[in-house]
Amino acid sequence: MSTFQQPEPKDRPARLTVGVVGAGRVGPALAASLQLAGHRPVAVSGVSDASRRRAAAMLPDVPLLPPAEVLRCAELVLLTVPDDTLPGLVEGLAETGSVRPGQLLVHTSGRYGVKVMEPALRAGALPLALHPAMTFTGTPVDVQRLAGCSFGVTAPEELRLAAEALVIEMGGEPEWIAEDMRPLYHAALALGSNHLITLVAQSMELLRAAGVEAPDRMLGPLLGAALDNALRSGDAALTGPVARGDAGTVAAHIAELRGHAPGTVAGYLAMARATADRALSHGLLKPELAEDLLGVLADGTDLPENGEDR
Numbered sequence: 001m002s003t004f005q006q007p008e009p010k011d012r013p014a015r016l017t018v019g020v021v022g023a024g025r026v027g028p029a030l031a032a033s034l035q036l037a038g039h040r041p042v043a044v045s046g047v048s049d050a051s052r053r054r055a056a057a058m059l060p061d062v063p064l065l066p067p068a069e070v071l072r073c074a075e076l077v078l079l080t081v082p083d084d085t086l087p088g089l090v091e092g093l094a095e096t097g098s099v100r101p102g103q104l105l106v107h108t109s110g111r112y113g114v115k116v117m118e119p120a121l122r123a124g125a126l127p128l129a130l131h132p133a134m135t136f137t138g139t140p141v142d143v144q145r146l147a148g149c150s151f152g153v154t155a156p157e158e159l160r161l162a163a164e165a166l167v168i169e170m171g172g173e174p175e176w177i178a179e180d181m182r183p184l185y186h187a188a189l190a191l192g193s194n195h196l197i198t199l200v201a202q203s204m205e206l207l208r209a210a211g212v213e214a215p216d217r218m219l220g221p222l223l224g225a226a227l228d229n230a231l232r233s234g235d236a237a238l239t240g241p242v243a244r245g246d247a248g249t250v251a252a253h254i255a256e257l258r259g260h261a262p263g264t265v266a267g268y269l270a271m272a273r274a275t276a277d278r279a280l281s282h283g284l285l286k287p288e289l290a291e292d293l294l295g296v297l298a299d300g301t302d303l304p305e306n307g308e309d310r
Contacts, residue, residue, distance in 0.1 A: 004136055018105070019074030020044040020059070021089070022065045025136035026081030026108050028058035030170060032143050034076075035059075037169035043073040056139050059151035068098040080108040087116050094119035102264075106130050106166070110186035113179035127161045129154040129182070132172060133189055135197075147171040152185055154178070199271075202264050235282045242272050243279040246288025251296045271299050277287040 006203045011087055020027040023046030043065045044055045050196070052064060071093060081089055086109050093099055101124025105117060110131040116129035136142045136242045153174045155163040167174040177185045200223065207215035229237035241249040250272060257265045276293060279285035279304040 001060040014038055014074040017074045019070035019077045021070050021077060022046070022054070022085075023055040023081055024082075025054070025138035025142070026132065027078050028055055028138075029136060029142035029227040030078055030080070030108070031062075031145065032058050032140070033170040034166070035135035036143070039169075041077065042290035043070040045070050050138075058138075059074070063129055067151065068096060071100065071103070074103075075103040079105060081107075083109045085112045086112060089118055091119045094123045097123075099125045102126065104121065106163070108132065110152060110189060113177070113182045114156065117181060126159055126162075127156070128166070129161060130163060130167060131186075132170075132231065133175075135193055137163065141243070148173065150175045152177045152182070154182060154244050189306050200269070202261070206257075206261055206285045207262070235278050235284070238275065238279050238282075238284055240275075240293075242275045242293065243284050245285050245293050247296050248287070250293060254296070269297055 016034075016037050017040045018031050019030050020041070020043070023044050031044070035041050041062045043058050043152045044062050045057055045065055045067045046052045046055050055062065055064060065073070067089070079086065079089060086107055087100070090105075090107075099105070099120045103125045105120050105125045106128045107117065108131055109116070109129065110133075113129050114121075114127040117125065119128075121127055129152075132146065133150045133152060134142075134145055136145075148295050151167045151170075151174050153163050153167060153171045154177050164174045200219065202217060204215040207218060212218055226237070242252070253268065254265060257268055274293075276285060276290065276297060280287070280290055
């Protein structure tokens with residue numbers, strides 16, 4: 001259940017015409033959500049065939065136009081382009097006179113706050129940074145997933161209410177992020193979500209190699225429980241051979257990975273070292289068991305035979 005109250009009518013933005021610059025996975029979903037709240041998408045830009053197909057599916061009957069034309073049509077413009085593209089896009093739109101005074105310009109980059117919009121601000125635009133903390137598929141299911149989704153919000157103080165209202169209208173919950181904390185905020189989300197996908201995909205590949213016919217069915221309950229435990233208990237939820245100090249088991253894992261999937265060894269070692277450090281600092285890994293374990297992780301090799309020096 002949302003912890004934010006719907007804004008009072010006087011604080012809600014008027015029904016706005018909406019444009020989208022960049023029909024990737026995010027922009028059409030946000031525009032469709034704003035449409036459900038009563039706003040009116042009027043134009044969208046997309047370069048690739050996939051973007052154009054996505055725009056047609058998510059925003060039917062909304063014309064495809066060049067970015068400058070999108071800005072001329074819309075009172076609220078969503079700039080939903082890759083992070084590295086955003087500064088050049090904003091500067092280019094401002095230099096060509098495409099930005100209109102009083103126009104709401106919303107970017108969805110996690111990395112940037114509103115300083116990246118300085119060229120548009122000088123042209124009279126009203127800048128907002130609204131980053132949905134969600135992974136997108138580019139399909140209508142994304143609109144449903146926005147319900148209860150947190151948005152990392154950065155905005156000038158005078159636009160705070162407008163930013164809050166737009167997020168809530170899309171079904172989300174605003175979480176205020178200071179301008180200078182945006183890169184750290186974004187790194188935290190990437191660490192948790194993007195790397196998780198890599199880890200799950202690697203785990204599924206290894207299970208298939210081990211003969212498991214339905215690795216998704218095997219992993220689903222396990223990963224669901226692990227995620228729930230981690231969100232509830234943090235480091236106290238750590239289990240497994242690293243947290244227990246089972247150095248022999250970890251050495252066996254490394255040997256198997258070297259033989260069957262050498263590309264996964266570096267990631268296994270890095271995550272195991274990080275897990276060992278956290279388990280030690282939280283008293284879960286006993287110091288007397290940590291020496292052999294950390295030695296295995298440092299060398300990436302099997303345990304020595306009894307009596308053999310490292």
